[in-house]
Amino acid sequence: MTDNHQVRLAARPEGLPTPEVWEHTTEPVPEPAEGRFVVRVSHLSLDPAMRGWMNAGRSYVPPVGIGEVMRALGAGEVVASRHPDFPQGAHVTGIFGVQEYAESDGTGVLVVDPSVVPLSTYLAVLGMTGMTAYFGLFDVGALREGETVVVSGAAGAVGSVVGQLAKIKGCRVVGIAGGPEKCAWIVDELGFDAAIDYRAENVGTALRTHAPNGIDVYFDNVGGDILDAALARLRRGARVVICGAISTYNATGRPAGPSNYMSLLVNRARMEGFVVFDYADRYAEAAAELGGWLRDGKLRSREDVVRGGVADFPDTLLRLFRGENTGKLILQIG
Template sequence: MSTNRQFKLKQRPVGMVKREDFEFVCGPVPEPGDGEFLVRNAYISLDPAMRGWMNEGKSYVPPVGIGEVMRAGAVGKIVRSNHPKFAVGEHVVGLFGVQDYAVSNGKGVTKIDPKLAPLPVYLGTLGMPGMTAYFGLLEVGKPKAGDTVVVSGAAGAVGQVVGQIAKIKGCRVVGIAGGAEKCRYVVDELGFDACIDYKNEDVRKALKQHCPQGVNVYFDNVGGDILDTVLTQLAMRARIVICGAISQYNNTAPVKGPSNYLSLLVNRASMTGMVVFDWADRYGEAVREMGGWLAAGRLKTREDIAEGLENFPETLLRLFKGDNIGKLVLKV
């Protein structure tokens, strides 16, 4: 416990993110001040949104500054504390950054119980991706029993939860994922009704086959051609949840707009953007309900655990290549 390894943002990436966009530095372990505590990170979260945080210009949060530690969610253990409400030995989750140790004043930090679920689950199904799936699907997508729900990035951290919640709510669920292994995972292990392998299938034909009544809810994590294709298969009054667009985040060309958006008109459909932070005051409710589903075996969760803080850039790349199945985390 003498050095703190950190990945700092060195330059704004152009196109696909790469190791040279970061600086890997070793510094002293910081000392928590009054009202602060020191966390030793155990697992670091890899999220598609991180690519956006590296860009210039404000989005829904300010960008990471050049020379700053790369922002990341993480779960860890408190090893020193001068904070009245956080004690040494407690486990916490927060935006602790890509580093071994972080100092925090407790703002935006949540205590977790490692006996209820393994630590990485608090970065996935019981963390931001799970919250995103829960509120995005239920509050924005508003599925009704019997609806056909399509989700892209189906084997990813958000997608795997979206599809399972939709099944719990009595929907027919069709995933879209890249590769046979992912498709097998969501159908055989998670119980989706079908999964379309966009790398090896004609997505439009497959949607027609698996969604003969059209798509009532589309939860979009990917954007690009897949969004455009799903637009051609909407049912009347369909709801599209715009959660992300991972296919577009490393573009050097402008984002591809959905050229079939007039299908919204013909089908009286809507496309609505969401950011999970808007439901922060209801996370507890979602964790309780999803925790119950997990305990009852109705909700399954998978984490893809890479190892070694030093491998952060390559691990982040795996996310954008779509290599992971389930929530991708890095064991420090």
């Protein structure tokens, strides 16, 4: 029997999570009780939302408790089971936490087939990432064919899918990303119509160039000045989809709000937030459609895979906040 290495939240971070906020623990691998099973986690999903889960206070999910294994989506293989729906050898995804082995009763766990797409893709385009892009763009954003879509964090996990979905729907798509490599990737490889490098360009000026008639749907993953620049360029009846605000997650003071929000009035526009978990009863619909586009080559899933142990989780997480990932950041264990 091997050990189960884990990463637990030891303290609530102020700003970027430093090594002190984590505790590395080792436990025996659990034996499954009746109706439960044990998963050996092979892939961990790294998500900007994790930073929010580490904060105290009311949110859309309870905070991770001090001393608890850090919450994380993951994928792996069932290695011991007393649950008929999740037999030994099955491959699964679920909220397994930052640990090598997780016990589960099957709540929120999906069986997946790694012969169709790699296991990592079930954490990317065919996982919460893809669901977030799909429901955010189509339901919250109420996208219509031919519209102009702008997405921030465009080379990130969700943003890169959002832009591709909008292209599939015949939209003009402008992505905002950091650095020339990411900008080249979203245009050359993913087919975006234009990219704005927010590190090198004035985003407001560039939006005027690349979305000359204004923005119909702005899908925001970053918040801050980029959100403000996009608000200033809304078209009448625009929808602003609030998916995330990674630029503010590690702010230690009160982050500035979008001072151009009155553009919502001038343009009869709306700004709306959502949480992908609310769409659980429609995941199958989205997975089927996303899977079809993936199979037909209309949609690409890029996973930025870091190999290591669970102990590498804290450092890997920081890559998100430094903007070092392209596509979906995944930690592959072992």
